[in-house]
Structure formats: structure tokens, C-alpha cells
Amino acid sequence: MRIATRLAxxxxxxxxxxxxxxxxxxxxxxxxxxxxRQNLLADQIVAAIFERTVLRDQxxxxxxxxxxxxxxxKTAVLESLLDLANERFKEKGERDALIRIRNSFNATRGxxxxxxxxxxxxxxxxxxxxxxxxxxxxxxxxxxxxxxEAAQLDELxxxxxxxxxxxxxxxSSIFVAVLVLTTVLxxxxxxxxxxxxLASIQAGIAIIAEGDLEHRIPxxxxxxxxxLSLMLxxxxxxxxxxxxxxxxANNELEAFSYSISHDxxxxxxxxxxxxxxxxxxxxxxxxxxxxxxxxxxxxxxxKMGTLIDDLLSFSRMGRTEMMQTSVSMWKLVAEARNELxxxxxxxxxxxxxxxxxxxYGDPAMLxxxxxxxxxxALKYSRDRNPxxxxxxxxxxxTSDETICSVADNGVGFDMRYLDKLFGLFQRLHTVEEFEGTxxxxxxxxxxxxxxxGRTWAEGAVNEGATFYFSLPNRGEQT
Amino acid sequence: xxxxxxxxxxxxxxxxxDAELTxxxxxxxxxxNEVEWVKDGQQALDFVNHQGVYTGRSxxxxxxxxLDLKLPKVDGLxxxxxxxxxxxxxxxxxxxxxxxxxxxxxxxxYQIGVNAYVVKPVDxxxxxxxxxxxxxxxxxxxxPPAACR
Numbered sequence: 001m002r003i004a005t006r007l008a009x010x011x012x013x014x015x016x017x018x019x020x021x022x023x024x025x026x027x028x029x030x031x032x033x034x035x036x037r038q039n040l041l042a043d044q045i046v047a048a049i050f051e052r053t054v055l056r057d058q059x060x061x062x063x064x065x066x067x068x069x070x071x072x073x074k075t076a077v078l079e080s081l082l083d084l085a086n087e088r089f090k091e092k093g094e095r096d097a098l099i100r101i102r103n104s105f106n107a108t109r110g111x112x113x114x115x116x117x118x119x120x121x122x123x124x125x126x127x128x129x130x131x132x133x134x135x136x137x138x139x140x141x142x143x144x145x146x147x148x149e150a151a152q153l154d155e156l157x158x159x160x161x162x163x164x165x166x167x168x169x170x171x172s173s174i175f176v177a178v179l180v181l182t183t184v185l186x187x188x189x190x191x192x193x194x195x196x197x198l199a200s201i202q203a204g205i206a207i208i209a210e211g212d213l214e215h216r217i218p219x220x221x222x223x224x225x226x227x228l229s230l231m232l233x234x235x236x237x238x239x240x241x242x243x244x245x246x247x248x249a250n251n252e253l254e255a256f257s258y259s260i261s262h263d264x265x266x267x268x269x270x271x272x273x274x275x276x277x278x279x280x281x282x283x284x285x286x287x288x289x290x291x292x293x294x295x296x297x298x299x300x301x302x303k304m305g306t307l308i309d310d311l312l313s314f315s316r317m318g319r320t321e322m323m324q325t326s327v328s329m330w331k332l333v334a335e336a337r338n339e340l341x342x343x344x345x346x347x348x349x350x351x352x353x354x355x356x357x358x359x360y361g362d363p364a365m366l367x368x369x370x371x372x373x374x375x376x377a378l379k380y381s382r383d384r385n386p387x388x389x390x391x392x393x394x395x396x397x398t399s400d401e402t403i404c405s406v407a408d409n410g411v412g413f414d415m416r417y418l419d420k421l422f423g424l425f426q427r428l429h430t431v432e433e434f435e436g437t438x439x440x441x442x443x444x445x446x447x448x449x450x451x452x453g454r455t456w457a458e459g460a461v462n463e464g465a466t467f468y469f470s471l472p473n474r475g476e477q478t
Numbered sequence: 479x480x481x482x483x484x485x486x487x488x489x490x491x492x493x494x495x496d497a498e499l500t501x502x503x504x505x506x507x508x509x510x511n512e513v514e515w516v517k518d519g520q521q522a523l524d525f526v527n528h529q530g531v532y533t534g535r536s537x538x539x540x541x542x543x544x545l546d547l548k549l550p551k552v553d554g555l556x557x558x559x560x561x562x563x564x565x566x567x568x569x570x571x572x573x574x575x576x577x578x579x580x581x582x583x584x585x586x587x588y589q590i591g592v593n594a595y596v597v598k599p600v601d602x603x604x605x606x607x608x609x610x611x612x613x614x615x616x617x618x619x620x621x622p623p624a625a626c627r
Contacts, residue, residue, distance in 0.1 A: 265577040269600050270495040276602035277502065305600040312579065 002223045003190070010186040014179060021175040028168045035161040038094075041085055042154040045101070048078040049150050053143050056112060060136060063119055075109055091160075097153040104146035111139040197225045205232065213240040250319075257315040264308055271301045310439035314424065317446055322362040324451075329404060330356040332363065333391055336370035343378045348385055354392035359402050359471045365447045366471075372440040373406040373467050379434055380465065381410025400473045401453065407466040412459040421457055444469065487617050488540040489515045490522040490557065491575075492549050496598070500544065500575075503609035509617060514540065519552025523560060526567055539570050542616040544609075547576040547583060555586060562591040571616050575609070 001009075055071040058064075082102055089098055118132045197220075204217030213236055217229040275298045283291060333356060337344070359366070374389065381387045393404040413421065413428050420426045424442040445455045448469045459465030487509065491497045497515050504510050516522050524530035526539065543561070547554035554574065561567045573594040574587050587595050596612060599605045 263577075265598070265600055266493055266496065269577070269598060269602075269605065270493075270499070272600060272602045273495070273499045273605060277499075302601075316581075 001221075003194070004224070006186075006190050006193075010183065010190070013182050013186065017175070017179050017182060021171075021178075024171060025168070025175065028164065028171055032161065032164040032168050035157065035164045038088060039154070039157040039161045041081065041088065042150070042157045045078065045081050045085065046147070046150045046154050048074060048081055049143075049147050052078060053147065056139070056143065060115075068116060071112070078105065093156055094153065097149060097156060101146060101149045101153065104142055104149055108139055108142045108146055111135050111142060115139060194225075197221075201225065201229055201232070204229070208232075208236055213243060253315070254319070257312060265305075268301055268305055268308070271297065272305075275301070307437050310437045314439050314443055314446065317365070317368075317443055318450070320365075322365065322450060324361055325363065326358050326360055327363045327366060328356070329359055329391075329393055332367050332370050333374075335367050336374050339367075339371050340375055340378060343375060347378075347382065347387055349378070349387045349389060352388070352390040352392075354390070355394060356391065357393045357395075357402055359393070359404070360473060361451045361471055362447075365450075369444050369447050369469065370406070372444050373469075376440060376467070377406055377408035377410065377465075379410075379436070380412075381408045383411075384409050396470065401470045402473060403468060403470045405466050405468045407464060409464040412461050412463045412465045413457075414461050415459065418457060422455060441467075486537060486540045487513045487613065488522065488525060488543045489513050490519065490543065490545045490549065490554070491515065492517050492546060496546070499605065500609050503606045504613045506606070507610045507614055509613045512617065518550040519554065519557040522549075522557050523552065526561065526570070539567065541571070542613070543570055543572045544575045544612070545572055547574060547578055547587075555583070555590065558587065558590050558592055571620060573612055573616060575612070 052071060052074045055067055055074055059067040059071055082098070082105060085098055086102075089095055115132060115135045118128055118135065122129070122132070201217055204215065207215045208217075216233050216236070219226045219229040219233070275294060278294065283294075286294070330353070333353060337351070370391075374391070377389045378387065381389070388409045390407040391405070392407075393402055395401075396403050417428055420428065422441045422445040423438075425438040426442075427436060427438040429436075441455075444467075448455045448471070452472045453470040455467070455469045457465060457467045487504070489497060489500060491500065497517075501510055501513060501515070504513055514525065516525055521530070522543070522545070525532045525535070526543075528535055545554050545557060549557070554576070558572055558574070561570060561572060568591070571593040573596060574583075574592050575596050575598060576583065577598050579597050584595055593616070594612070596608060599608055
């Protein structure tokens with residue numbers, strides 16, 4: 001099942017539970033409201049009966065016309081309440097209670113009105129005290145019966161209201177519980193599924209990232225994660241295809257450089273050898289021009305030899321296995337200076353170093369970088385007196401890498417040609433100005449790139465040049 | 479010159495120019511007459527095995543084989559492999575003399591059991607010195623086991 005479907009299903013289940021429970025809840029609340037209203041009505045009836053009894057007692061004591069009137073009003077109110085109750089109460093128990101109340105009500109009204117009549121007759125002397133007393137005690141009995149019957153009705157409606165209240169609360173609780181339970185259950189299921197699947201995809205990606213391009217992530221099911229796995233696998237296929245092509249191209253290049261190494265050297269050696277043999281012969285028969293030609297041929301052959309050697313060293317630099325370790329820049333600079341003794345002879349050089357840190361990389365290759373950069377610095381400032389060369393390192397602020405630089409006060413370069421600077425066989429000067437084949441900086445760039453770093457430069461004509469390279473602190477293999 | 483016992487040198491080299499230069503270099507040390515020059519790997523094997531055109535040749539194993547790697551017919555590494563795998567030949571000192579600086583050639587040669595691996599210097603004087611020293615060391619100074627004499 002798709003994850004989107006799963007999540008949608010979770011919402012649908014919640015909605016289903018809601019639509020099932022809400023009408024029930026509404027019905028229960030209505031029922032509860034109704035029973036509360038019934039109970040209120042019963043309360044009112046009880047209250048009216050009580051007040052009516054009090055008025056009766058007052059009348060019996062004082063016999064005032066006003067109180068009688070009040071009693072009659074209250075009786076009318078009670079009757080209308082009973083009529084209302086008659087309309088409203090439908091339950092059998094309630095209706096039975098109501099009939100009894102109505103009977104007692106009618107009886108109390110009857111006896112009271114008789115009492116009133118006798119009282120008014122006794123004022124004119126025609127009273128019957130004995131009958132009056134009997135009626136009064138009858139009325140008191142009937143009234144207390146009425147009161148207790150009304151109280152019973154009140155209790156009954158109270159019970160109904162209470163039970164409706166309990167039912168509502170119970171059902172609401174069940175409803176909330178069911179809703180929470182289904183939601184939590186579903187999210188737990190989806191969560192478990194996602195975690196398991198994601199873990200397997202992560203493990204697969206980790207294996208591929210380690211370099212095993214044959215590995216494939218298992219594609220189970222038909223959900224988005226299966227699609228993702230499939231896409232990742234397709235991507236890995238592509239990467240592997242490009243890797244194979246790259247490997248093939250690299251092998252071809254290797255064969256090419258091998259053939260250069262072997263086949264180009266031989267004729268060159270022969271040219272060199274036979275020129276020397278010729279020179280060892282008697283050259284007196286040759287004129288000055290011919291001897292100069294011989295020299296030109298010898299020089300050109302030597303130049304070609306250097307070019308081939310540099311080209312080979314460049315190609316080898318790209319293929320040699322790197323042995324990365326923590327290495328002191330200070331030590332590398334010292335070693336590079338040792339290697340450059342010849343170039344330093346007879347010159348006044350001010351060496352300045354700043355913060356030469358520990359870096360991570362292949363010591364032999366990094367030494368080559370420094371030899372090339374420091375050699376360049378010496379070469380291109382050889383007319384300066386003194387020559388000033390500054391080598392420094394600092395931590396990059398923006399990323400986890402060390403940036404080192406070699407600065408000189410030499411002839412510098414035009415920033416317009418910056419992008420040519422690190423190219424293979426690219427030179428900004430003629431051989432007559434400064435000797436070289438244009439491989440040094442290309443080698444620097446290649447070595448630094450293999451370490452996962454960058455190379456760049458700043459300079460101005462006749463104002464010196466600064467060459468920078470960066471090295472990742474943790475060491476990145478490429 | 480000092481009292482020495484001369485041993486023949488087998489030069490396996492397809493390039494006439496290189497062969498001439500090598501002979502020149504050995505000649506300067508008085509070793510030129512001791513050199514037998516063959517132009518491919520098959521001839522080299524024929525020579526050491528007394529077969530083919532060398533059937534019934536006089537003399538024992540050469541005191542030194544100077545072997546190029548890139549050779550017609552049977553290449554240098556194959557020649558080296560056969561020599562070092564043959565009981566009667568494996569004590570002959572073999573020096574690879576080649577233009578190849580390739581790591582894999584070097585590694586493989588030493589794995590098979592080459593006695594020395596020399597990259598032919600492009601510079602004439604270095605070349606002359608290197609070849610001459612090789613000839614003197616292996617053909618004159620080095621003492622092979624009794625079976626080779």
C-alpha cells in the first residue's frame with residue numbers, strides 16, 4: 001500500500017469514527033437537555049405546591065381575603081404547570097405520578113374551597129365548626145400527599161437527568177478513546193513501516209557510497225519508498241556505467257602514456273647518442289654554421305626529453321596511489337627548501353613563514369606541490385634583491401579546511417590570464433625569459449584536486465604573485 | 479687491464495640504433511667482442527637453448543643477458559619468465575635494459591626474478607656510463623655460480 005494511501009486512510013478512519021459518534025452525541029445531549037428541563041418543571045411544581053401550602057396555612061390562621069386571592073393565583077399557576085407537565089411527560093412512571101398529583105391537586109382545591117365557604121358562612125353566624133375542622137385536617141392530609149407525590153416526580157426526573165448525564169459522559173469518553181486509539185495505532189504502524197524501510201534504504205545507500213557499485217537496494221512493495229529505491233538503483237546503474245567508461249578511457253590513456261614512455265624515448269635517445277658520437281668524430285671538416293646546427297639539434301632533443309619526462313610525471317601523478325597521513329607543513333617547507341638548494345645559490349632570499357600547521361595528505365605529493373610553488377617563486381623573482389618569499393597557512397572561516405599560500409615579490413602576472421595559469425603546458429612567459437615546460441602548476445592543481453582541495457592565485461604585473469591551495473582537514477580521498 | 483675471465487654477453491635488442499650505442503658503450507670498456515646480439519625474444523631463447531640457428535653453437539650459458547622489454551615475436555617479460563623458470567638457465571644474470579619507467583613493468587620484472595632493472599637514460603653520456611658499468615659489474619666483477627662458467 002502506498003504511504004500516501006496509508007496516511008489518507010488514517011484520516012478517513014478518524015472521519016468515519018467522527019461521523020458515527022457525532023449524531024449519537026447530539027442525540028444524547030438533546031436527551032440530557034430535555035431531562036434537565038423536565039426536572040426543572042418538576043422542581044417548579046414542587047416549589048408551587050410548597051408555597052401554596054404556606055398560603056393555605058396563613059389563610060387558616062388569618063382568614064384574610066388577600067391571602068385567599070394569593071392562594072387562588074398560586075393554584076392557577078400550579079394548574080398551568082400541571083397542564084404543561086401533562087403535555088411534556090411521556091414516560092409511564094411519570095404519567096402515573098402526574099395522574100396522582102392531578103387527583104390530589106383537585107382534592108386539595110375542592111376541600112380548600114369548601115373550607116373557604118364554611119369560613120365565610122361562619123362570619124355570618126351560620127358556620128359549621130365541626131365540618132370545618134374535619135375539612136381542614138382532610139386538606140392537610142391531601143396537601144402533604146400532593147407534596148410527597150410531587151417530590152417523587154422530582155426525584156424521578158432527577159434520576160433520568162442524572163442517568164442521561166452519565167450516559168453522555170461515558171459515550172464521550174469512549175468516543176475520544178476510540179479516536180485517539182485509532183490515530184495512535186495507525187501512526188505507530190506507519191512509523192514502524194517507514195523506519196524499517198528507511199533503515200534498509202539507508203544501509204543500501206551506505207554500501208553504495210562506500211564504493212560497492214554492484215550493490216542494489218531491495219525494492220519491496222509498491223509504495224513511494226520502493227519507487228525511491230528503484231530510482232536510486234537506476235542512478236547507481238548510471239554511475240557504474242560512467243565509471244566503466246571512465247575506467248576504459250583511463251586504461252586507454254595509460255596505454256597511450258606507456259607508448260609515449262617507450263616509443264618516444266627511443267628515437268630521442270638515438271638522436272642524442274648519434275649527435276654525441278658525431279661530435280666525438282673529427283668535426284674539423286664541419287664549418288661554424290654546421291656545428292651550430294648540431295648544437296641546435298642537440299638542444300631541441302634535450303628539450304623534447306624534458307617535455308616527455310614532465311608529461312609522464314604529470315600522468316603518473318594522477319594515477320599513483322595516495323598515502324594520506326597527518327603531516328607538518330613546516331617540515332615539508334624545510335624539505336622543499338633543501339630540494340631547491342641549486343636554485344637558491346648566490347641569491348639573497350628573505351623567507352617568511354607564518355602559522356605552518358599540520359595538514360592531512362600524501363607527504364611526497366604535498367612536498368612536490370611546495371617544491372613547484374616555491375621553485376616558481378624563486379624563478380620569477382630572481383631579478384629582485386632581496387627576494388622575499390612568504391609561506392603561510394590559516395584555517396578557513398567558512399569551511400573545514402586549511403588554506404596555505406606561497407607569495408613572492410617577483411614579476412607577477414596579468415590577472416586576465418588567471419585561468420591559463422594552472423593549465424597543462426600553458427605558459428605566460430617565453431622560454432628565453434623564464435625556462436620551463438608549463439607542467440609545474442598543472443601538477444600542483446592535480447595533486448590538490450586529488451586531495452579534495454582547490455587552487456587559485458592572485459597577482460599583478462611586476463607586483464609579485466600569491467598562489468593558494470586548500471586542503472580538507474579530515475582528508476578527502478578522490 | 480686487470481686479470482679477468484671474460485664471459486659472453488647476450489644483448490637482446492630489436493633497435494639497431496640502440497644496439498649500436500650499447501655496443502659502443504661496451505666497446506669502450508673492451509667488452510665489444512664478447513657480445514652476441516639477437517634482435518627478438520625467440521632468437522634469445524634459441525640462443526640460450528642451443529636450438530634453431532644456434533643448434534650446436536659452442537660455449538656455455540652467457541655470463542649476462544641484457545634484455546629489452548618491448549621485443550618482436552616473444553616479448554622481454556616472457557623471455558625473462560622462461561629463463562627464470564628453466565633450471566639450467568635461471569642462474570644467468572638478466573638485466574632489463576628498457577625505455578619504460580612504468581611501475582608495473584618494474585614490479586613484474588622483479589617478481590619474475592630479474593637481477594637488475596635499468597631505464598635507458600635519454601642523455602648520451604649517462605647512457606654510455608650506465609651500460610658500461612652494467613657490463614663491467616655483471617660480466618667482469620660478479621661471480622656467477624659454478625654451473626654458469
